[in-house]
Amino acid sequence: KQEVTQIPAALSVPEGENLVLNCSFTDSAIYNLQWFRQDPGKGLTSLLLIQSSQREQTSGRLNASLDKSSGRSTLYIAASQPGDSATYLCAVPNSGGSNYKLTFGKGTLLTVNP
């Protein structure tokens, strides 16, 4: 059974810092890995999707890497801003194909202080 772990559970940084969020998964036979952002009481916003054949993906100040063999992914946030404060979740699918189930980590609660 796939298990996803995220470290740290919470992180508080001053504005402007670069930071790294970690995600690990037990079954390396994944098809992709997705990072999400969740604001309090809200749904999930997809940030980045990395296919299993890729090593990293970038979107603006966000960069996600994937090391499938070691079962790890990192989300790098450059020049953090207060608006980045949210819970960040990583998730992997239980199988390939279209419309697949996801297994989520518990998330990292990020607070960026002005």
Place this chain on the structure above:
Amino acid sequence: GAVVSQHPSRVICKSGTSVKIECRSLDFQATTMFWYRQFPKQSLMLMATSNEGSKATYEQGVEKDKFLINHASLTLSTLTVTSAHPEDSSFYICSASLIGVNTEAFFGQGTRLTVV
């Protein structure tokens, strides 16, 4: 990205009543949608897979008679919490993805259900 809309965003109901939550894919068709549940400070847990035109598939431990799922069209799935109890209070979120191989999953805004 694709848009998944969920309604209502927040609902309060009395114990014993039923509540219906709608999940719509606004700009694409989804033969399959998923319903998740999230407890405070916990991860999202998959409840069931909603299949258009056929019965939903429930995860182990999820009562199918308690959580009724209907996927009547390619753009709409509904989750009905029947005879709600306070322990059903939670955050419910649906998701869908575009047809294709290993595509992104898009999520609704979620529904905060409080049973009093």
